[in-house]
Amino acid sequence: MARSVPDAQIALGYYWQWRIESYFKLLKQAGQQLENWEQESGRAILKHLLIASQVCALVWCLKRTKG
Secondary structure, three states: OOOOOOHHHHHHHHHHHHHHHHHHHHHHHOOOOHHHOOOOOHHHHHHHHHHHHHHHHHHHHHHHOOO
């Protein structure tokens, strides 16, 4: 028997998928070469993502600064 999934739940899933893909695209465009990361634990990946995100945010702020 097939289960029915509400349309709103499907749309929310696509929304989050888009947000995650956009985030990784940003990191890739910032030169973060995600494919070459060789972390072996979830904690190590999280730390690397946090540092990369901070770098991206800092560069974005600097680019928007006048002068």
